[in-house]
Amino acid sequence: MTTENIKTCPVCGNETFTLFISTHDFTITKEEFHLQKCSRCNLIATSPRPGPDAIGKYYASDNYISHTGKSKTIFDKVYLSARNLTLRWKHQLISQYYPEPKKILDYGCGTGEFLNYLQNKKWLVSGVEPNDKARQKANTLTGDKVTPELESYENRSFDVITLWHVLEHIHDLTNTIQNLKSRLTKNGLLIIAVPNPKSHDCKHYKNYWAGFDAPRHLWHFTKDTMDLLLQNNGLKIMEIKPMKLDSYYVSLLSEKYKNPNQFKLITGFLAFREGLASNISAKKTTEYSSLIYITKEA
Numbered sequence: 029m030t031t032e033n034i035k036t037c038p039v040c041g042n043e044t045f046t047l048f049i050s051t052h053d054f055t056i057t058k059e060e061f062h063l064q065k066c067s068r069c070n071l072i073a074t075s076p077r078p079g080p081d082a083i084g085k086y087y088a089s090d091n092y093i094s095h096t097g098k099s100k101t102i103f104d105k106v107y108l109s110a111r112n113l114t115l116r117w118k119h120q121l122i123s124q125y126y127p128e129p130k131k132i133l134d135y136g137c138g139t140g141e142f143l144n145y146l147q148n149k150k151w152l153v154s155g156v157e158p159n160d161k162a163r164q165k166a167n168t169l170t171g172d173k174v175t176p177e178l179e180s181y182e183n184r185s186f187d188v189i190t191l192w193h194v195l196e197h198i199h200d201l202t203n204t205i206q207n208l209k210s211r212l213t214k215n216g217l218l219i220i221a222v223p224n225p226k227s228h229d230c231k232h233y234k235n236y237w238a239g240f241d242a243p244r245h246l247w248h249f250t251k252d253t254m255d256l257l258l259q260n261n262g263l264k265i266m267e268i269k270p271m272k273l274d275s276y277y278v279s280l281l282s283e284k285y286k287n288p289n290q291f292k293l294i295t296g297f298l299a300f301r302e303g304l305a306s307n308i309s310a311k312k313t314t315e316y317s318s319l320i321y322i323t324k325e326a
Contacts, residue, residue, distance in 0.1 A: 030079035034064060038201045039256045042068035045075065051235040051242050054285040056089045061242035069256055072225060072248035074240075080199050086244055087159060114273060115145040121269065121320070122188055125217055130187035135208060136194030137174055140166025147173070154181060178207055185211055190219045193318070196245040205261045209325060218263060220321045221271060222249050227317045228309035229279050229302055238281035239317065254321055264326040270316035276303035278317050 036043055045064035053059050064075045078086060122132075129150040134143050137155035139162050147153045147170055155174035157163040166174040175181070189208050198204050208218060223239030224230070225248045230237045240248065249257070255265060280299035287295065303317075310316040 030082045031076045032079045032199075034073045034075035034077075037066040037069060037071055037073075039071045039253055039260065040066060040069040042066050044068070045073070048072050049235050049240075051237075051240050053086065053242055053244075054236075054238075054281075055241070055244075056086055059243075063240065063242065063248065069253055070250065071253040071257075072250075074242050074246050074248075077243045077246055083199075083243070112141075114271070115142060118142060118190075118192075119146060119149060122190075122217075122219070125322075126187060131185070131213075132188040132190065133181065133186040133211065134190050134192070135178065136191060136197065137166055138162050140169040140174060142190075142192065143173060144169040147171075154184070154186070156180075178204075178211075181211060185213045186216060187213050188217045188219065190221075192221045193223070195220050196222050196241075196247050196249065199246060201247065201257065202261065205257070205263070209261065209263060212325065215324060217266075218323045220254075220323065221318055222254070222321075223274070223278070224250065224315055224317060224319050226250050226313075226315040227275070228306035228313075228315070229275050229282065229317050232302055232306075233279070233282040233286060236282050236286040238278045238285065251315075251319070254319075258321070258323055259326070262326050263323045265321050265323050267322045268314075269320040269322065270307075270310065270314075271318035271320060272307050272316060275306040275310075275317035276300060279303040279306065 034045065044067040046067055048063045048065040050060060050062050053061065061074055061077070063072050065072050129152065131152045132146060134155045137143055137157045140155060143153040143155050143166065153170060153173050155166055155170065156178050157166055157174050158176050163174050163176060189212060212218060225239065230239055251268065258265060276299065279302040280296065283295045283299040306317055
């Protein structure tokens with residue numbers, strides 16, 4: 029397997045990292061992975077990590093629900109129920125900026141439910157999804173509006189480009205952000221949702237926190253490191269919004285990872301309690317389990 033060590037921070041260019049935490053791939057391989065923190069800007073990176081040619085096996089499982097859409101366990105059912113609830117909410121969020129249907133690209137669109145929802149609202153939809161199985165499902169839903177690569181849209185522009193829990197999976201941050209920015213219309217929006225390692229649920233579950241999702245999550249962004257990354261790429265943050273449902277699902281997975289033999293009813297109760305506690309804490313700190321960054325060209 030080809031592995032990579034992060035030698036240079038993509039946010040500040042620093043070359044010194046210290047161990048932040050060690051965790052495991054709880055979803056598929058059970059391998060141990062290390063998360064390193066930049067000593068200058070505090071960006072957290074999974075390092076060493078699988079290279080682009082080796083990362084695929086860590087997604088190759090029916091347990092990776094965002095690529096399969098299957099509902100096999102109580103955890104899958106919770107995820108799918110939460111996803112269905114958020115489709116309308118995501119549309120409402122975007123409609124605050126664009127009340128009328130526009131052109132949208134969902135980068136890393138998974139099985140395409142978000143694009144399908146918007147298509148039914150008369151939006152002109154396009155998607156990028158490298159995973160073959162997920163892309164096939166997305167194309168069935170959208171009528172072949174999804175391609176495996178961003179280069180397919182070289183001569184097209186979009187009013188909105190979304191990355192719902194995608195940026196943390198991308199090996200080459202700078203080139204990807206620049207390529208996406210170049211495909212925005214004037215005053216177009218780039219919307220990025222990522223887990224937040226400063227959240228209450230992360231501090232509670234520590235190395236069991238599902239938001240780390242090593243090694244699939246290559247980067248772990250705080251507000252400060254996200255702001256620096258975007259500034260370096262000519263983007264500015266207009267608003268930061270919480271994804272409040274994420275605390276419950278992330279806590280459910282984290283509880284399962286921490287106590288795999290626990291009765292499901294107890295797991296569900298403890299996860300709900302922790303998800304609620306995280307959202308209550310975030311009312312004061314604004315450090316929700318997941319954050320959405322609404323950005324545009326500076």
